[in-house]
Amino acid sequence: MSAAAPLLKVEGLKCAYGQAEILHGVDLQVRQGEIVSLIGANGAGKSTTLMCLSRVNRVRGGRVTFDGHDITGMRPEQVVRLGLVQVPEGRRIFPRLTVRENLEMGAFIRRDRDGIEADLRRAYDLFPILRDRSAQQGGTLSGGEQQMLAIARALMSRPKMLMMDEPSMGIAPILVAKIFETVRDVLRAQGMTILLVEQNANAALRMSDRGYVLETGNIVLTGTGQELLGDPRVRAAYLGE
Amino acid sequence: MLRAAAAAENLAIAVLGQAGAVLPAFGADGQLSGQEVFSQQLVTGLSNGMIIALIAIGYTMVYGIIELINFAHGDLCMLGAFLALTIVGALGMAEWSGVGGVGGVVLLLFSAAVFCGGLNWSIDRLAYRPLRKASKLSLLVSAIGASFILVNLGLFWGGLPMDVFAGGGSSAAPKDFPALVSNRDVLTLGDVRWTLNDLLVLAVTVPLMVALTVLVKFTKLGKAMRAVAQNPTAAQLMGIDVDRVIGSTFFIGGALGGFATVVYSLYNNTISFQMGYRMGMDAFIAAVLGGIGNLPGAVLGGLLIGVVRSMSDQYVEARWTNAVVFGILILILVFRPSGLLGAKLREKV
Numbered sequence: 001m002s003a004a005a006p007l008l009k010v011e012g013l014k015c016a017y018g019q020a021e022i023l024h025g026v027d028l029q030v031r032q033g034e035i036v037s038l039i040g041a042n043g044a045g046k047s048t049t050l051m052c053l054s055r056v057n058r059v060r061g062g063r064v065t066f067d068g069h070d071i072t073g074m075r076p077e078q079v080v081r082l083g084l085v086q087v088p089e090g091r092r093i094f095p096r097l098t099v100r101e102n103l104e105m106g107a108f109i110r111r112d113r114d115g116i117e118a119d120l121r122r123a124y125d126l127f128p129i130l131r132d133r134s135a136q137q138g139g140t141l142s143g144g145e146q147q148m149l150a151i152a153r154a155l156m157s158r159p160k161m162l163m164m165d166e167p168s169m170g171i172a173p174i175l176v177a178k179i180f181e182t183v184r185d186v187l188r189a190q191g192m193t194i195l196l197v198e199q200n201a202n203a204a205l206r207m208s209d210r211g212y213v214l215e216t217g218n219i220v221l222t223g224t225g226q227e228l229l230g231d232p233r234v235r236a237a238y239l240g241e
Numbered sequence: 242m243l244r245a246a247a248a249a250e251n252l253a254i255a256v257l258g259q260a261g262a263v264l265p266a267f268g269a270d271g272q273l274s275g276q277e278v279f280s281q282q283l284v285t286g287l288s289n290g291m292i293i294a295l296i297a298i299g300y301t302m303v304y305g306i307i308e309l310i311n312f313a314h315g316d317l318c319m320l321g322a323f324l325a326l327t328i329v330g331a332l333g334m335a336e337w338s339g340v341g342g343v344g345g346v347v348l349l350l351f352s353a354a355v356f357c358g359g360l361n362w363s364i365d366r367l368a369y370r371p372l373r374k375a376s377k378l379s380l381l382v383s384a385i386g387a388s389f390i391l392v393n394l395g396l397f398w399g400g401l402p403m404d405v406f407a408g409g410g411s412s413a414a415p416k417d418f419p420a421l422v423s424n425r426d427v428l429t430l431g432d433v434r435w436t437l438n439d440l441l442v443l444a445v446t447v448p449l450m451v452a453l454t455v456l457v458k459f460t461k462l463g464k465a466m467r468a469v470a471q472n473p474t475a476a477q478l479m480g481i482d483v484d485r486v487i488g489s490t491f492f493i494g495g496a497l498g499g500f501a502t503v504v505y506s507l508y509n510n511t512i513s514f515q516m517g518y519r520m521g522m523d524a525f526i527a528a529v530l531g532g533i534g535n536l537p538g539a540v541l542g543g544l545l546i547g548v549v550r551s552m553s554d555q556y557v558e559a560r561w562t563n564a565v566v567f568g569i570l571i572l573i574l575v576f577r578p579s580g581l582l583g584a585k586l587r588e589k590v
Contacts, residue, residue: 080480109480
C-alpha cells in the first residue's frame with residue numbers, strides 16, 4: 001500500500017458516446033483507501049466517465065492507470081479482474097435472475113466456491129433484506145433494494161476499488177441515508193477505495209475525502225470534501241443556495 | 242423467387258415423405274378405426290414436433306441473447322444432414338447392424354452436433370460478431386446472406402461423386418437417407434403403435450432438453466447466458482466476456498440442431514439441400530408460437546406445430562398443410578405477438 005502512487009490515475013481522458021465527444025480531457029486521481037466524489041449536473045459526463053473507466057465505452061484519448069497497470073486499451077472483463085468494479089446506476093441488475101443468482105454473477109471471475117459462499121453470507125449481513133429476498137427475482141425488488149443488490153453484487157468480486165454511479169437516484173430519501181451510511185461506515189472500515197458519482201452533491205461531499213466538479217466534460221474544480229462544500233461556486237450551482 | 246419455387250418443390254417432397262411414413266397405417270384393408278388413425282397421427286406429429294422443438298430452441302436461444310432471428314439456422318441443420326449422409330456413405334454404414342448399427346447412429350448424432358455447433362460458432366464469429374454494435378437490421382441481412390451461402394454449400398455438397406449422392410449427377414435432387422433405424426413397430430400401447438424410430442426421437446430429444454434446462458438453470462455458463470440476455474452491459478461490468486458467452490450460445494444451439502437433423506433424416510429418410518428452409522420455417526414458427534426467447538415455449542411450439550402438421554395432412558389435405566401452419570404464424574403475429582409463453586415484448590433502446 002504505497003501512499004505515493006495513486007490507485008487510479010486518469011490523465012487527459014477523452015471519451016465519446018456515439019459520435020459526440022462527452023469528455024474533453026479529464027484528469028483525476030484516487031489514492032488507496034480514499035472516498036472521492038465526482039459531482040456535476042445532469043449531462044456533465046459523470047456516468048460516461050465511469051463507463052469509460054470500466055472500458056465499456058470507447059476511449060478516444062488519454063491514459064488510465066489502475067494499480068500499476070495501463071488499462072486504457074483493456075477489455076471490460078480484464079478491468080474487473082484487476083479489481084476495478086463498477087456499481088452501475090439505477091436498474092442495471094439482472095431482473096429475471098434471483099437475488100442470489102445476481103450475487104453469484106458478481107462473483108463470476110472467481111473460482112473459490114467456499115470463499116464465494118462466505119462472501120454471500122457477508123453480503124446478506126450487510127443488507128439483511130437481501131437474505132429475505134434471496135429467492136426472488138431481482139426485478140421484483142424496490143428501487144432501494146435493487147441499489148443494495150447492485151452494491152452487494154459488485155462486492156462479490158472482491159474488488160480493490162468500487163466506482164458507484166448515482167446510488168441515490170430514484171430512491172426514497174430514507175433509503176438513501178441508509179445506503180450512504182453503509183458506504184461510509186462499512187466500506188470505509190474495510191479500507192475500500194471508492195469513486196462516487198453523484199448528483200446529490202451535499203450527501204456525496206459530506207462523506208468524501210476529496211471531490212471533483214465536472215462541467216460539460218471538463219474538471220473545473222477540485223478540493224477536499226469540506227472545501228468544496230464551503231466553496232461559493234459549488235454552493236450556488238449544486239447545493240441550491 | 243427462384244428460391245421460393247425451389248422451396249415449394251422441396252415442401253412437396255418433404256410432405257410426401259411424411260405421408261409415406263403414414264401409409265402403412267392404411268395398408269391393412271381399412272382395419273384401423275378412426276380413433277387409431279388419430280392416435281397414430283398424434284405419435285407422428287409429436288415425434289416430428291420434438292425434432293422441430295430441438296431446432297426451435299436454436300432460434301430462441303440466439304434470439305434471447307442477441308435479438309437476432311438467425312435465418313441461417315435451418316440451413317445449418319441441412320448441412321448437418323449432408324455430413325451425416327457423407328459419413329454413412331464413407332463408412333458403408335447402411336450395412337451395419339446390431340451393436341455396430343447403434344454405434345453408427347451415435348457416431349452420426351455426435352459428428353453432426355459437433356459440426357453444426359462449430360459451424361454456428363464460426364458464423365457468429367465471422368458474420369454477426371463484427372456487427373454487434375450495428376443496427377439489428379444489418380444483423381438480419383447478414384443472417385440471410387449466411388443462409389444463402391449455406392444453401393449453396395449444400396447444393397455443391399450434394400453433387401459430390403459418392404454413391405449416397407447418386408454419384409453426384411444431380412446435385413439438387415433429394416437424397417435417400419438409409420433407414421438405419423427400423424420402421425417396424427416395436428411397442429404397442431393401447432391402440433398406438435410405436436416404431437423404433439419414434440422411440441429414437443424420444444431417446445435423443447428428451448435427454449437433450451433436460452440437459453439444456455439443467456445447463457441454463459444451474460451452471461455458471463447458463464446463468465451467464467441469462468445475465469447477458471437480460472443486460473449485456475451489466476454482464477460486462479461483472480467481468481463476463483460477453484462475446485464468449487454469445488459464442489457458446491451459438492455452439493450449443495447449433496449442436497442441438499445437429500442432433501435434430503440426424504434424427505430428422507433417420508425418421509423421414511430423405512434429405513435435400515432445401516430441407517433447411519422447411520425445417521427452419523417450422524422451427525421458427527414454433528419459436529414464435531411459444532414466445533421467442535423462451536425455452537419451454539420453443540418446445541411447446543414445436544410440439545404444437547408437429548401435431549398441427551400431421552393432423553392437417555390427415556384431416557385437411559397435405560397440400561394445405563403449409564397454408565395452415567403459416568396461417569397460424571399470421572394469427573400469432575396479429576393477436577399475440579409475444580407468443581403463448583412469452584413475456585410482453587419490449588423495445589430495447
